[in-house]
Amino acid sequence: MASKKPQARTNCSVCPLRKNEAFRDFNRGELQFIEGFKTGELTVDKGAVILVEGSHSPHLFTVLSGVAFRYKILEDGRRQILNFALPGDLIGLQGTVIGEMEHSVEALTPMSLCLFERSRLESLFREHPGLAFDLTWIAAREERILDEHLLSIGRRSALERAAYLLAFLYRKFDATDAFANGKPIFPITQQLLSDTLGLSIVHTNKTLRKLADRSLIRWKEKGCEIIDPDGLAAIANWDWETEIDRPFI
Amino acid sequence: MASKKPQARTNCSVCPLRKNEAFRDFNRGELQFIEGFKTGELTVDKGAVILVEGSHSPHLFTVLSGVAFRYKILEDGRRQILNFALPGDLIGLQGTVIGEMEHSVEALTPMSLCLFERSRLESLFREHPGLAFDLTWIAAREERILDEHLLSIGRRSALERAAYLLAFLYRKFDATDAFANGKPIFPITQQLLSDTLGLSIVHTNKTLRKLADRSLIRWKEKGCEIIDPDGLAAIANWDWETEIDRPFI
DNA sequence: CGCCGTATTGACAATCCTCAAGTAAGGTGG
DNA sequence: CCACCTTACTTGAGGATTGTCAATACGGCG
Numbered sequence: 001m002a003s004k005k006p007q008a009r010t011n012c013s014v015c016p017l018r019k020n021e022a023f024r025d026f027n028r029g030e031l032q033f034i035e036g037f038k039t040g041e042l043t044v045d046k047g048a049v050i051l052v053e054g055s056h057s058p059h060l061f062t063v064l065s066g067v068a069f070r071y072k073i074l075e076d077g078r079r080q081i082l083n084f085a086l087p088g089d090l091i092g093l094q095g096t097v098i099g100e101m102e103h104s105v106e107a108l109t110p111m112s113l114c115l116f117e118r119s120r121l122e123s124l125f126r127e128h129p130g131l132a133f134d135l136t137w138i139a140a141r142e143e144r145i146l147d148e149h150l151l152s153i154g155r156r157s158a159l160e161r162a163a164y165l166l167a168f169l170y171r172k173f174d175a176t177d178a179f180a181n182g183k184p185i186f187p188i189t190q191q192l193l194s195d196t197l198g199l200s201i202v203h204t205n206k207t208l209r210k211l212a213d214r215s216l217i218r219w220k221e222k223g224c225e226i227i228d229p230d231g232l233a234a235i236a237n238w239d240w241e242t243e244i245d246r247p248f249i
Numbered sequence: 250m251a252s253k254k255p256q257a258r259t260n261c262s263v264c265p266l267r268k269n270e271a272f273r274d275f276n277r278g279e280l281q282f283i284e285g286f287k288t289g290e291l292t293v294d295k296g297a298v299i300l301v302e303g304s305h306s307p308h309l310f311t312v313l314s315g316v317a318f319r320y321k322i323l324e325d326g327r328r329q330i331l332n333f334a335l336p337g338d339l340i341g342l343q344g345t346v347i348g349e350m351e352h353s354v355e356a357l358t359p360m361s362l363c364l365f366e367r368s369r370l371e372s373l374f375r376e377h378p379g380l381a382f383d384l385t386w387i388a389a390r391e392e393r394i395l396d397e398h399l400l401s402i403g404r405r406s407a408l409e410r411a412a413y414l415l416a417f418l419y420r421k422f423d424a425t426d427a428f429a430n431g432k433p434i435f436p437i438t439q440q441l442l443s444d445t446l447g448l449s450i451v452h453t454n455k456t457l458r459k460l461a462d463r464s465l466i467r468w469k470e471k472g473c474e475i476i477d478p479d480g481l482a483a484i485a486n487w488d489w490e491t492e493i494d495r496p497f498i
Numbered sequence: 499c500g501c502c503g504t505a506t507t508g509a510c511a512a513t514c515c516t517c518a519a520g521t522a523a524g525g526t527g528g
Numbered sequence: 529c530c531a532c533c534t535t536a537c538t539t540g541a542g543g544a545t546t547g548t549c550a551a552t553a554c555g556g557c558g
Contacts, residue, residue: 072400075486080403082396097390098490102397125378125385132381133374139388141346146395147331148351151321153402154329154447158546190505198403200547205506219505221555237324241347407514439537449515454538468537470523 009041010064010112017064017088017248022175024245033128034249040115044107051092051105058118061091062249066111067178069192072103081196083145084108084169087176088248090138096121109187116249134247141246148238153198156236158207161197164236166217170229175243184226193224258290259313259361266313266337266497271424273494282377283498289364293356300341300354307367310340311498315360316427318441321352330445332394333357333418336425337497339387345370358436365498383496390495397487402447405485407456410446413485415466419478424492433475442473 010016012035018025026034042061044050050068051057068085082103085091095101096118125132152164173179173186194204208224211217216232218225226232233240259265261284267274275283291310293299299317300306317334331352334340344350345367374381401413422428422435443453457473460466465481467474475481482489 070396072396074400074404078404080400082399093385094389094392094396097386097393102393122378122382125382129371129374129378129381132378132385133371136342136374136381136385136388137346139385139392140343142392143343143388143395144346144351146392146399147319147321147343150331150395150399150402151323151329153399155323155327189503191503201505202507202548203546206546209506222504438535450537451516451539452514455514458538471536 010114011035012038015064017176020088020176022244022246023088023248027130030128030131033124033131037116037120037124037249038114039117042111042113042115044111044113046107046109048107048111049104050107050111050113051095051101051103053101053104055101056099057092057095057101059092060095060116060118060121061113062116063087063089063091064112064114067108067187068105068111069108069196070103070105071195079195080198081192083142083149084172086172086178088246090135090249092118093135093139093142108192131249134249137247138249152236158197158199158203159210160236161199162193162204162207162211163216163232164238165193165196166211166224166226167229167232167236167238167240170226170232171240171242174229184229185220185223186226187223189222259363260284261287264313266425269337269425271493271495272337272497276379279377279380282373282380286365286369286373286498287363288366291360291362291364293360293362295356295358297356297360298353299356299360299362300344300350300352302350302353304350305348306341306344306350308341309344309365309367309370309498310362311365312336312338312340313361313363316357316436317354317360318357318445319352319354320444328444329447330441332391332398333421335421335427337495339384339498341367342384342388342391357441380498383498386496387498401485407446407448407452408459409485410448411442411453411456411460412465412481413487414442414445415460415473415475416478416481416485416487416489419475419481420489420491423478433478434469434472435475436472438471 012031017023041064050061053072063085065087068091070082070085071079072082073079085105091105091113092101094103152161156164169186170184174184179185190204190208191201193208194201197204199207208217208219211232212219216228218227261280266272290313299310302321312334314336317340319331319334320328321331322328334354340354340362341350343352401410405413418435419433423433428434439453439457440450442457443450446453448456457466457468460481461468465477467476
């Protein structure tokens, strides 16, 4: 029983996220509970749709590795990307309100995710108030991020908006070591950036060019390299607070 | 001790919100806890700033009566209104993340609010998992609303955006009987609408005129009367689900 | 090799913003 | 009661930003 692990399942006790200084660790009781709470692991390819708008998913997920994005679409196809999910981020909590998802989630890279049963949330709240508080904390944090995005899309110019988004993504990737090879490059297309910024793809391209001309970023074969994150944040007038010891489930 | 109530404090046992069918009721134990959790009541005039961006408030609030709005501002004064708070809505939960508020809240009308101590949240989570779940539910619901707002500002045209916002506000006001005199008129200025829509005030005015020309709304002395909420929702292509029995604290 | 997805660029059009001026209603002080 | 504020709403004109269309380039992949 010692080193036998036929399944692809990562045991929570050796969860790599726990070692990351960005996250707070569990105590023994919580760890034990989480191990039981986790009912499986999902591995998907890039492009896979993990949750669909309008569906009733019985699951919650935590990203173990890889990157996903949440989005909503209007009937005629216009799409708005709401946020990105990186290792440690929880997916699907919004569905607990009516049960029906009001946004979709798609994998931007190959991913693995921890699987939880929504129906067992109740026992989490009953038995582990600390973890329950963490859940609320996580939801409140997402709210703050959405607030900032709203400010950005509503009131910042295209250039400021792009600068904010790239600085935001840089911080997010950097905090969880999500940069694949150590270099600050994220694997994103201009189509995705434009759907996040609420801009057309052409105008996004021209805006990115301006940022590149100022040596703030560099566009690579497939992705965007961040050269000067502080410069980007300065353009957007965005205060950049480093997060440490944030909870995750 | 029977009918002696020298203070302006509304006792939770006679809280008018509990009678509203939009909200779910508490059980006896929860009611008792909430009565202790509530440490005061705040009454403010229109225009009062209840929470300020950058401050560390030790309080949470639930709106008892009146209307408020949450907003963020950029250094040069550009303002984005994020959402509105009506009776039953919780204010300040986002501040539990870092303690520091990242948005401000201002009273749109005279208001009264229940006052809670943030420091006592822990006991709520420990003693009343049901209420803790409600808190998470409330946060998740706010997320969904922000998601929809993001879609709106990012991807809808000015006309669609205005139609969505007015339909959204209509539903929100209607659900909690917040229309002062029974008529579907809310007391808002075009300046506030434009800061919610992410538009200039001039363009907001012209957009509202188009909606008025189509007999969907009527602009009154100080406020906006909604004539055809379904027509507004149709323009915005917005699905309109009625909420009942939602929790509040 | 040709096809597809992605990025790039220019020309032009639509949307939205800014400036400016004017109207209307309410409040205040003489 | 009226002159004089202030605030909010309107409207037109012109300009800046952003979107659409179209054509091209480039690399990956079957």
